[in-house]
Amino acid sequence: MTLPDKTELPTSASFEEIAALLRQYDLDPNATGDSVRYRARTDELWPIGNEGSGKRYEYRRVGNARVMPPLPVLRxxxxxxxxGRRGPDKKPRKPKGQK
Structure with a gap:
């Protein structure tokens, strides 16, 4: 699926809202707010940073949440x-007590 036009997206979104957009546009069907936060912490390509981080986009505070423009994340x-996600079990699990 192609990404929406910039005008079709909210100007800012929380991690949970971005996860919903990732699922909606089938970019990551298993996305959650926590999985997006994890990628933000660990991926050097993450396009958003705190003020003074040198990143092109910055987080903003709205209430108790950090929000960001969603389009760079979708891109x-x-x-x-x-x-690198863990895949399905290759064989059935054994009941407890059996080896």
């Missing part, structure tokens, strides 16, 4: 999809 997920 990141489109260009660099998440990989």
């Amino acid at each position: 990141l997920y489109e260009a660099h999809p998440r990989t």
